[in-house]
Amino acid sequence: MAIPDRVITLDVEGNPPTSPYLKTGGNPATSATWSIPTQHDSDGQEVNLDQYLPLYRAAFSGNWEEASKFLDSHPDAAKARISDLSMTALHVAASEGHSEFVEKLVKRVPSDVLEMQDIMGFTPLHYAAIGGSPRSAKALLMENPKLAQCVDAKGRTPLLLAATFASENKELVWYFLLVTTDEAPGRPFTGDWAANLVNVLIASGFLEISLYLLHLYPELAIAIDQDDCTPLYVLASNQSYFLSGSRLGFWESCIYSFLPVEVHSRPPHSVRADVARYHGSIQNLLAMPTPEQYGVLHGLRRTLFGAIKRIAPDQFTRLHDAKLSHHYAFELVKRICFQLSQTHISWRFNRLLKSDILYIATVNGIVEIIRTLLESFPHLIWVCKNSTDQYLLLPSAIELRHEHLFRAVYDKTARSKLMATALPESRDTILHLAAKLAPLPQLSSISGAALQMQRELQWFKMVEKIVHPYYKESRNKNEETARELFTKEHKALAESGEKWLKDTSNSCMLVATLIATVVFAAAFTVPGGNDNEGAPNFLEKKSVIFMVFVVSDAVALFSSLTSLLMFLSILTARYAEEDFLYSLPRRLIIGLATLFFAIAATMVAFGATLSIVLSNKFNWVSTPITLLACFPVTLFALQQLPLFIQMVRSTFGRSMFRHKKLR
Incomplete structure (x- = not known):
């Protein structure tokens, strides 16, 4: 006779994690129906979960005194499943972030209890990783180091979940990386989720950890995840990782170039000390090169930076961290390009052109990626075209007002002249593109409507110089010349400039x-x-x-x-x-x-x-x-x-x- 199931409907944000017990209906982004099997003991008898309600409440609130009293009177409750989601008290406490509760509870349960999984396949360590709780993670791993290799119902390790959800705790991600090995069943560095790991690390802003991981496993630089995404695509999608995509103020720009940075992707000393103290040896420790000696000038800059930092610590620290991220991102791009150069040319260009990497980098104006790709593969500039078979780089730089990209791709060569005269189906010349109003982010980077109008005129005049005279009076599909289009597009801006x-x-x-x-x-x-x-x-x-x-x-x-x-x-x-x-x-x-x-x-x-x-x-x-x-x-x-x-x-x-x- 089949055992009846309980059915619970949970409201969730975003797409809920799949599970063997998940049945979706209606809008999967807003609701999910979970079919929860009734809990049974070792003899097959149905368990009354109400008897564990005091323990659940104590674990949920982190009240160790109440939990300890309950465990004294019910010794087997420490390893019992106390909720409809098959969670133990350790699961509940770890999911709620009660680190002290977890530290005390792990000492009262056998080590194999720490490996118990709930309905989603999560161990308590998975919840500690998601919540970004270093104390809980260390307490669990001290008692059972094998937890780092446990996977959930989807095959994800705690390391992957920490990289995905604990973006505020970099040291925890470092810790998981050093204690996790590339063993079955998860195989986090070479298995099915390896590409997701490096992509998530980059997307979460852990650029130095990503660079460290690519030193360990170079093939991950060009790995493709389940969503057909590569590390280079993730980098191209994040403007703030690069100097060309960052919007620094006047004083920030003045200070930026003088800030001293030392680029080395090594785990922090505190993390290495914790791993060595708790686990005896570090699993994934790579002998990274030490920073080069920068000389007297660099030492003076460091001393000056330390003195000035005391005046405005938050602003200087933020700017220093941004410059460090820019260096790490550029190093990642160079390593990815090197790894791409080791692949077959047909695979390489299929990945670069069909995955929209170049398009995303061009739209975001990330010159570091474009320049590095063109330095590594110079002939790529001839095949960079969009859906209308128009050359991508030069027209996009003009239309989107990326002056750094314009300087990088334009010179007075035959190639530039051919790209400048190529007409798309819309019959818009590059002069028509310069006549359009700049995107709002580019306009807002300039103070005052009058100066914005000046910059727009400078773009138009510059492009007008490189366009052949034959095309200066050509009309687009709306029968407008570039000058007529400029006047129409910038009428409101000119009025605002006059008022300003x-x-x-x-x-x-x-x-x-x-x-x-x-x-x-x-x-x-x-x-x-x-x-x-x-x-x-x-x-x-x-x-x-x-x-x-x-x-x-x-x-x-x-x-x-x-x-x-x-x-x-x-x-x-x-x-x-x-x-x-x-x-x-x-x-x-x-x-x-x-x-x-x-x-x-x-x-x-x-x-x-x-x-x-x-x-x-x-x-x-x-x-x-x-x-x-x-x-x-x-x-x-x-x-x-x-x-x-x-x-x-x-x-x-x-x-x-x-x-x-x-x-």
Whole structure:
């Protein structure tokens, strides 16, 4: 006679894990129906789970005192299945993250109980791995090291689950990697889930662990998982892993290049010590090369970084970790390309072209991947095409506004000229692509609508230079020339740029007018007054300080008036498209620069005035006055300097489209 089953419906997020007991119906992403077999003891008698309810509650809440009392009166309960999901008390405590409870309970049960699996095939160690609990994992593995090799109903080891779900605990993943061996039934490094392991490690941000694993098992660099995904595809899908895909602020960009990093994918010393202490030997310890000696300059940079880090530890640590990740990701790409070079050419190009790796890397603007692939396989650039049989790299770099990619793939060669003149079915030339409005992420990386409009014009003008004159007036399928398309696409941006410039000019004019009024009046009411002949009283007595006042007052007046005229010219400009390229940015640069000089000179004049007036009785007043006068000037510089330098570089600096050879 068949044993009746209980049926429970569980609401879950995402796709629930498959199991021999899982029956799905309706929408599999929102609900799943589990057919739960009734629990029986060793004699085949049905077990009343209600008798274990106190133990379940104690394990669920981590109350060891209540659990200990129950186990004293029911010794066999420690290895009993106390829930409809065939979970033991150890399963429940580990799943809820009660590490202290787990540590005490493992000492009261036989080691084979630790290997018991619930309805999904999870051991308590699987739950500790998913929850990211190092204490529970170490306690379980100390009592039964074989747990690291146990697999769930899908064949997944605790290492794979930790890499998937415990992305916040890197040291736990290192720990599992060092205590896990490539043995049956899981074979985590060469079996069915090996490719998933390296892909999940990369996707979770464990780049140094991934690099370490590829040193151990080089063939994993080109392994393909169940979803037809490779490590290179995962890297190409994550922009933040590379410098070209990261959006650093002005000050972050200035600091980034000076940060010292030492790239070596080795387990942390604390993890190696734990493994050696608990397990005697490390299973997967590879003798990695030690970091190279970087010399005196690197030592000075490390010392300086350590000192500055104390000022803003969070910001500097985050930036340092980002730079370290960029180095690890680049090393992974190079190792993958090397492994690809060992494969047959037909397999290699099928994987690269049919898996959309190049397309994803191009869309995300990850130049490191594109450049490394082209350096390893130069002829790949001729076969990089999209679904419309159009060359991929150059048009995509223009349409998506990836200037780093543009510099990497374009030069004045026959290949570039052929790619520039290839027409797709839509009849859009690359000039039409440059005429389209840039994607929002690219626009938002530039401050101010006016500068955004300038950058769009720079793209259009640059592409216009490389397009053959025959195609400049060609029309697309909508019968629009590139210039007509540019005007239509950028109409709203031009209006926003006009409004931004006018608002900025009005605000700055108010400050410039105030400064001009004050310093003009100060020129006729000099400190100390005038004598009977109209000469300043301090002209001879305080000649040096008085001359500082006179010069700074004159500089402030002339600078403020110049700034006022520049901002006035912006307000009265015609705001044609071409004006956003040079005319308007140039006026704004001159206006901001002279306004800064006016503010600085005003503060100097103010400090000189107070020094003259108060020096007879308060000689010490000069130092604090100087420091206080520097504060508003420094504050203004810190706030406006990033925008100012960006404008200067964009208007007067070297072209961002300067050619850059790959080799």
